[in-house]
Amino acid sequence: MTKYEAIFKRKSIRKYRNEAVEEQVLEKIRSFGKNALGSCPEIRIQWKIYQASDHNVRGMFQVKAPYYAALYSENCEDCYIHAGCLMQQLVLYLHTRGIGSCYQGGIRLKKDEKEEDMELMMILAFGYPAEPLERARSEFKRAELKKLLKANVPLSKAQKKLLESARLAPSALNQQPWRFVVTENRIHLFIKRPGIVGYQRQLGKNMFNAGIVLSHMLIAAEEYWFDLEYRKLDSIMEKAIQNYLYAGSLILTDGRSCFKI
Numbered sequence: 313m314t315k316y317e318a319i320f321k322r323k324s325i326r327k328y329r330n331e332a333v334e335e336q337v338l339e340k341i342r343s344f345g346k347n348a349l350g351s352c353p354e355i356r357i358q359w360k361i362y363q364a365s366d367h368n369v370r371g372m373f374q375v376k377a378p379y380y381a382a383l384y385s386e387n388c389e390d391c392y393i394h395a396g397c398l399m400q401q402l403v404l405y406l407h408t409r410g411i412g413s414c415y416q417g418g419i420r421l422k423k424d425e426k427e428e429d430m431e432l433m434m435i436l437a438f439g440y441p442a443e444p445l446e447r448a449r450s451e452f453k454r455a456e457l458k459k460l461l462k463a464n465v466p467l468s469k470a471q472k473k474l475l476e477s478a479r480l481a482p483s484a485l486n487q488q489p490w491r492f493v494v495t496e497n498r499i500h501l502f503i504k505r506p507g508i509v510g511y512q513r514q515l516g517k518n519m520f521n522a523g524i525v526l527s528h529m530l531i532a533a534e535e536y537w538f539d540l541e542y543r544k545l546d547s548i549m550e551k552a553i554q555n556y557l558y559a560g561s562l563i564l565t566d567g568r569s570c571f572k573i
């Protein structure tokens with residue numbers, strides 16, 4: 313199974329077998345990101361794996377799992393979107409190996425082994441599942457695309473492929489806090505503006521969610537050999553959809569007509 317195929321099957325896993333994950337997979341996690349899509353080498357990141365037996369994690373809505381992967385990053389512009397993009401690719405990679413996972417937005421570490429200038433972005437519980445790893449496409453509880461979308465032009469086949477992958481992305485509390493504005497060869501990504509209380513923390517979470525949805529589109533683009541560029545456009549920065557913040561644009565460059573989709 314490929315990571316693209318996993319997009320249409322994965323689900324959060326909340327029950328795990330107490331079974332060891334191969335050292336080779338744990339090693340891959342520790343260095344995950346070097347060749348991942350959307351990876352910014354200039355943003356320094358660090359992975360740590362904690363085992364349940366370390367008794368190091370606790371907090372709200374904690375899922376009991378044999379392993380937890382913590383992703384740390386230097387705190388800089390776009391660190392959350394970058395972290396979300398990487399961690400979701402890890403989620404999909406683990407799925408292809410038969411390993412389940414669940415984001416842990418509310419848990420804390422008693423003992424943090426990060427480098428001094430790094431911040432914890434997110435923790436992912438993972439391990440071999442004690443429940444079905446997959447679900448059918450019809451079982452995804454997601455908003456219809458038309459509710460998430462503002463399109464000034466009819467969608468191209470490429471845009472449809474990217475947006476269908478995006479629509480299935482997981483998000484904190486399944487809030488799907490994203491909106492897409494589609495123009496000629498672009499998809500502009502917007503993310504819900506947080507309320508005033510806890511603005512910075514919530515903004516980080518929403519940007520992490522933006523990274524998740526971005527990763528699905530990048531993976532779909534790779535699957536279909538679309539030439540795609542992701543960047544922030546000054547012209548869009550100045551625009552605002554009510555209650556939403558601009559997170560970046562996917563620009564389909566050329567080659568769209570070369571590939572049968």
Ligand SMILES: Cc1cc2nc3c(=O)[nH]c(=O)nc-3n(C[C@H](O)[C@H](O)[C@H](O)COP(=O)(O)O)c2cc1C
Pocket residue numbers: 322323324326372373374375414415416417418419481482483484485486517520521524
């Ligand atoms: C940023 C983020 C934080 C999350 N935090 C938790 C959590 O603390 N506990 C939990 O059980 N699930 C958590 N989830 C999982 C979501 O509830 C889940 O992804 C969403 O309901 C969609 O379901 P699915 O993953 O099965 O597709 C989190 C997901 C994301 C993306």
